[in-house]
Amino acid sequence: MSTKTTINIKNKFDRVVVLVDMDCFYCQVEEKLNPAIRGKPIAVVQYNPWQGGGIIAVNYPARAEGVTRHMRGVEAKQHCPEIELPQVPQVRGKADLTRYREAGKEVADVLKSFTPLLERASIDEAYLDITERVLTRIHEMNEGKFQLRPEKLANTFAVGYENIGEFITKLSNTFDPAGGTAESNSQERLEYKKSDIKLLVGASIVNEIRAAVKERTGFECSAGIAHNKILAKLTAGFHKPNKQTILPINSIPKLYETLPLKKVKGLGGKLGDQVCEVLKIKFMSELVQFPESVLQQHFEQRMGSWMYLMARGIDLEAVTAKFHSKSIGCCKRFPGKNAITGLATLHHWLNELASEVTERLEKDLDENNRTAKQLTVSYSQQIDNVDVSSTRSIALVAYDAERIAADALDAIKRNTERFFASNSTTALHNPIKFLGISARKFEPNGAGKGGGIKQMFQSYTSKAANADEQPRETERRKSVSGETPDVVTEIPKGAGTSKEEQQQIEKGNDASNGEPSKPKGLIQHFLQRQSALAPVSASKSEETGSEVKTTNASSSSDASNEEPSKPKGLIQHFLQRQSALAPVSVSKSAETESEAKTTNASSSSEDVNQPESKSKKGIAQFLQPKSAINKESSLGSGDLSKSPSTVESIEPAAKPKKGIEQFLKSKSDVQKETATENEQEKEGNTNDEAEAVPYLDDTVELAVPEQEENQTPESGMERDVQISAPSTIHESEDPPEEKPSTSKASFVERSNAATKPDYKETYAEYSFQVPEPTLECPQCKKPIPEHEFQSHQDFHFALSLSQQQGDEFRNDLKTKLTSKSPLPAKRTSKAIVSAAPSSGSSGAPSANLSIARFLSKVSPESIRSSSAEVATGSNSKADEVPENHTKCSDCGKFIPLDSLDQHNDYHVAKRLQQELNRLEVVVPSQSTSKPALVVVASGASSSTKRKRPANSSDKVTSPVKQKLKPLSSYFTKL
DNA sequence: CATGGCCATCCA
DNA sequence: TGGATGGC
Numbered sequence: 001m002s003t004k005t006t007i008n009i010k011n012k013f014d015r016v017v018v019l020v021d022m023d024c025f026y027c028q029v030e031e032k033l034n035p036a037i038r039g040k041p042i043a044v045v046q047y048n049p050w051q052g053g054g055i056i057a058v059n060y061p062a063r064a065e066g067v068t069r070h071m072r073g074v075e076a077k078q079h080c081p082e083i084e085l086p087q088v089p090q091v092r093g094k095a096d097l098t099r100y101r102e103a104g105k106e107v108a109d110v111l112k113s114f115t116p117l118l119e120r121a122s123i124d125e126a127y128l129d130i131t132e133r134v135l136t137r138i139h140e141m142n143e144g145k146f147q148l149r150p151e152k153l154a155n156t157f158a159v160g161y162e163n164i165g166e167f168i169t170k171l172s173n174t175f176d177p178a179g180g181t182a183e184s185n186s187q188e189r190l191e192y193k194k195s196d197i198k199l200l201v202g203a204s205i206v207n208e209i210r211a212a213v214k215e216r217t218g219f220e221c222s223a224g225i226a227h228n229k230i231l232a233k234l235t236a237g238f239h240k241p242n243k244q245t246i247l248p249i250n251s252i253p254k255l256y257e258t259l260p261l262k263k264v265k266g267l268g269g270k271l272g273d274q275v276c277e278v279l280k281i282k283f284m285s286e287l288v289q290f291p292e293s294v295l296q297q298h299f300e301q302r303m304g305s306w307m308y309l310m311a312r313g314i315d316l317e318a319v320t321a322k323f324h325s326k327s328i329g330c331c332k333r334f335p336g337k338n339a340i341t342g343l344a345t346l347h348h349w350l351n352e353l354a355s356e357v358t359e360r361l362e363k364d365l366d367e368n369n370r371t372a373k374q375l376t377v378s379y380s381q382q383i384d385n386v387d388v389s390s391t392r393s394i395a396l397v398a399y400d401a402e403r404i405a406a407d408a409l410d411a412i413k414r415n416t417e418r419f420f421a422s423n424s425t426t427a428l429h430n431p432i433k434f435l436g437i438s439a440r441k442f443e444p445n446g447a448g449k450g451g452g453i454k455q456m457f458q459s460y461t462s463k464a465a466n467a468d469e470q471p472r473e474t475e476r477r478k479s480v481s482g483e484t485p486d487v488v489t490e491i492p493k494g495a496g497t498s499k500e501e502q503q504q505i506e507k508g509n510d511a512s513n514g515e516p517s518k519p520k521g522l523i524q525h526f527l528q529r530q531s532a533l534a535p536v537s538a539s540k541s542e543e544t545g546s547e548v549k550t551t552n553a554s555s556s557s558d559a560s561n562e563e564p565s566k567p568k569g570l571i572q573h574f575l576q577r578q579s580a581l582a583p584v585s586v587s588k589s590a591e592t593e594s595e596a597k598t599t600n601a602s603s604s605s606e607d608v609n610q611p612e613s614k615s616k617k618g619i620a621q622f623l624q625p626k627s628a629i630n631k632e633s634s635l636g637s638g639d640l641s642k643s644p645s646t647v648e649s650i651e652p653a654a655k656p657k658k659g660i661e662q663f664l665k666s667k668s669d670v671q672k673e674t675a676t677e678n679e680q681e682k683e684g685n686t687n688d689e690a691e692a693v694p695y696l697d698d699t700v701e702l703a704v705p706e707q708e709e710n711q712t713p714e715s716g717m718e719r720d721v722q723i724s725a726p727s728t729i730h731e732s733e734d735p736p737e738e739k740p741s742t743s744k745a746s747f748v749e750r751s752n753a754a755t756k757p758d759y760k761e762t763y764a765e766y767s768f769q770v771p772e773p774t775l776e777c778p779q780c781k782k783p784i785p786e787h788e789f790q791s792h793q794d795f796h797f798a799l800s801l802s803q804q805q806g807d808e809f810r811n812d813l814k815t816k817l818t819s820k821s822p823l824p825a826k827r828t829s830k831a832i833v834s835a836a837p838s839s840g841s842s843g844a845p846s847a848n849l850s851i852a853r854f855l856s857k858v859s860p861e862s863i864r865s866s867s868a869e870v871a872t873g874s875n876s877k878a879d880e881v882p883e884n885h886t887k888c889s890d891c892g893k894f895i896p897l898d899s900l901d902q903h904n905d906y907h908v909a910k911r912l913q914q915e916l917n918r919l920e921v922v923v924p925s926q927s928t929s930k931p932a933l934v935v936v937a938s939g940a941s942s943s944t945k946r947k948r949p950a951n952s953s954d955k956v957t958s959p960v961k962q963k964l965k966p967l968s969s970y971f972t973k974l
Numbered sequence: 975c976a977t978g979g980c981c982a983t984c985c986a
Numbered sequence: 987t988g989g990a991t992g993g994c
Contacts, residue, residue: 004983025994046978054977056994070977088978095979122981122994266983269992300985325981336975376988391988436979980994986987 006316012227013195013249016202017319018128019224019232020111020209022104023241025124026057028219029103030086037084041065045073046088046095052077053087060241092352094332097123098360103219108323110213114205119322127229128209129319134202141201152204155243159235160251164203167248171197196248199225206244228315233265252313256284264310275299275307287311324368329438330356331378339382339431343420346432347409353437354405361399361439369446372396372439377408381416381430389434390415396439408437 007015022028026044031037041062045053052073065080073085088095104123112118117129140146158167171193206223214220224236226247235247261284262272276282278298279290288311296304309315330353340346361372375396380389392411396404413419421427
């Protein structure tokens with residue numbers, strides 16, 4: 001039961017996994033709250049008093065000015081004087097993130113309306129497995145109900161390609177008989193295409209998802225679309241903000257060549273350092289040379305297997321439905337002189353924390369009908385200048401703040417020998433520098449409440465998941481906005497409706513989207529053939545339906561990737577052979593775990609039931625020549641490594657293929673070859689054991705014990721503050737849209753302003769604080785605390801450095817933008833373009849064709865017939881049409897009749913690319929009220945010029961050419 | 975003496 | 987279970 005749900009390795013590239021990542025989320029939340037600051041540079045800070053507060057989020061305008069996280073507000077101002085610095089609300093003397101949690105949930109609600117397979121990863125990130133929707137959409141495309149128009153891929157990028165159009169062309173090359181020999185199209189290459197087409201179709205869905213998020217919440221996000229979670233996460237970062245990126249399988253090797261291993265989630269910390277050090281490598285591409293056993297022996301079995309697969313672009317971890325967090329807690333640090341040295345202070349803060357937790361627990365109870373059973377108290381004390389942290393778990397018996405605080409205190413006492421200083425009943429022996437309490441082990445409530453049904457076998461997190469799956473009355477009562485309509489659309493799907501009915505529903509939806517079901521465009525035809533390869537199983541769809549409500553459990557149990565014993569058609573055979581080939585030495589763990597737990601998501605799309613005879617024909621026709629190649633042999637390991645042709649096709653010739661070749665070598669081959677250069681970064685472990693600052697020791701508190709004990713903080717104080725400091729004082733700005741009931745917002749500050757004594761002042765621990773001597777900074781003339789002086793100087797240095805770099809970057813950008821015409825084409829693009837048979841059509845011919853018109857109105861038949869006309873009509877050069885060939889009206893080549901379809905599709909894709917290349921994507925500058933996605937297709941007249949929207953004031957919108965950053969640029973730090 | 979406050983996972 | 991680690 002190793003906690004994780006994994007999919008079967010057979011399906012390693014079958015899923016479409018999306019990571020949705022909110023762009024500088026806290027900033028967006030603050031913007032929405034206070035529209036007056038919209039569009040300005042913003043950084044959200046918490047705890048304003050000290051140096052302007054710590055920055056925890058920076059929006060893009062502010063980033064452009066060099067503001068980063070980890071700065072203080074004051075520093076941000078230096079970079080960007082106009083910056084707005086909204087504060088995290090403070091409640092009970094600590095930061096309160098409620099506002100962001102709620103906004104995050106709002107977003108998640110929208111996401112969840114697209115798939116139940118939603119895994120919230122943090123307050124502003126979520127994974128989605130949209131495989132089912134993709135398969136459904138492909139099916140719709142086959143039936144002409146959906147067309148993949150260029151605008152559906154606005155703001156979409158593909159790793160390894162200059163723009164999405166190139167990627168599409170690449171995909172379409174598979175079907176261009178002139179583009180490559182049939183033999184070069186190996187089966188698995190086709191498999192990869194198939195998988196990547198799913199990503200492409202997925203991208204159109206993700207665009208809709210992001211648009212829905214924007215529309216319903218006002219928030220913008222970016223997304224990564226890949227075949228697994230790790231890669232989706234990685235990919236999401238490549239184009240931001242408000243954009244989405246696909247990671248095609250074939251781009252992985254090249255990506256890895258420049259991808260520092262430490263950028264991969266899970267390897268970002270000490271482990272990553274260790275890996276780099278032990279293996280003497282730095283980039284992901286270098287990881288592939290090590291046998292699994294070696295990795296396991298160095299880094300634990302589990303980790304070794306994971307890394308081994310990751311090196312091949314494989315991550316088997318399933319997206320599991322998880323909406324609610326498994327723990328609710330809060331904590332606070334008390335650094336330096338703020339350390340807690342007295343019992344009363346400790347009690348005070350435990351009470352504060354307990355209050356917050358209790359509040360949130362009650363809300364959670366209300367919303368999710370579950371109860372936490374365990375309380376974990378954590379704290380750290382400074383002992384001999386060393387921070388020692390401990391955690392204790394105790395029973396959580398009641399949602400009662402005082403009780404919780406008392407129990408927590410008790411736990412701390414019990415677990416601390418010499419809790420009190422000698423001879424004292426109030427002063428702590430060791431100061432406490434960190435306090436946290438957290439509630440966990442949630443159990444669903446009241447089985448009687450109809451909730452208990454057996455969603456139990458749902459997943460390993462049965463309890464949490466259980467609570468997730470139950471849309472209870474309480475929830476309805478609370479009427480979560482935005483959920484209702486979606487439920488409506490989903491319920492019919494789930495409630496035992498037939499597939500046809502479901503499609504009716506879908507159709508209805510699409511119609512409302514303004515998508516007429518028209519005769520098929522060629523691109524559909526193109527995709528249709530593809531999708532025929534990506535069979536949609538009927539049973540699969542049913543699963544999708546059933547999982548919506550009651551449970552996916554029932555289906556998931558049998559969805560367990562074991563090949564259903566159904567009649568096998570051609571496709572199935574084809575696919576099975578494929579999976580049989582799936583080489584990667586499966587890590588045992590993966591193999592064993594996969595069966596039991598695989599969520600429906602795993603999309604065991606091998607389950608083929610595509611009844612469509614026509615598509616079958618297409619497939620058969622298509623597969624016939626190529627599937628002949630049954631390359632059982634080859635490939636010991638590495639999936640990606642197996643297909644040199646595939647890799648090469650990204651960049652025909654050229655390229656320092658060193659990395660690639662390395663990639664291609666079988667592990668044993670390469671083993672001897674140790675890493676090239678050892679980046680023996682000194683990296684001297686910054687081990688400056690912080691020079692401990694003398695804290696006030698017990699003797700201090702001993703001085704005034706009585707007073708402190710009596711005047712417990714919250715008893716009188718808080719109420720006084722609330723009453724005497726009404727929310728008027730200096731909230732001169734717009735009052736945050738908060739419930740008036742909560743007047744607490746920042747009582748500490750108000751109390752300060754009102755000259756009310758901070759509770760601290762009544763505490764002995766705080767009554768002896770001495771201001772630290774300061775020095776004046778020669779650069780900014782500010783008084784700087786002594787101990788901080790050096791780092792302050794460092795800061796100035798870093799500041800000037802980063803400003804320089806910022807200038808460089810801007811200049812660079814400017815030159816790129818001004819020399820606009822032919823983009824400074826990178827070698828990659830050239831290679832790809834030239835790889836395409838660009839013979840005649842690349843230039844003007846189709847320039848005046850509206851792609852939309854073209855795609856939606858022209859049926860394959862008409863093309864075919866028109867081609868035929870050309871071939872036989874007066875136009876044709878009657879001289880030399882080979883037998884059974886016809887001349888392509890587009891490129892003039894002679895095409896075998898039986899592959900005319902594919903060839904035409906190739907041209908369609910090519911035109912699509914050209915159209916896409918002419919698209920201008922108007923990016924609203926930092927969340928304005930403009931529509932999220934505005935795509936302007938330039939008309940024929942402006943084929944060479946970029947066109948601006950008529951009313952664009954440069955301030956608001958700036959046309960951004962789809963571009964062109966070297967991958968490596970994403971990994972350079974500023 | 976200063977990112978702070980989360981949350982989650984993994985291993986022993 | 988508690989400690990450690992990782993990442994947002």
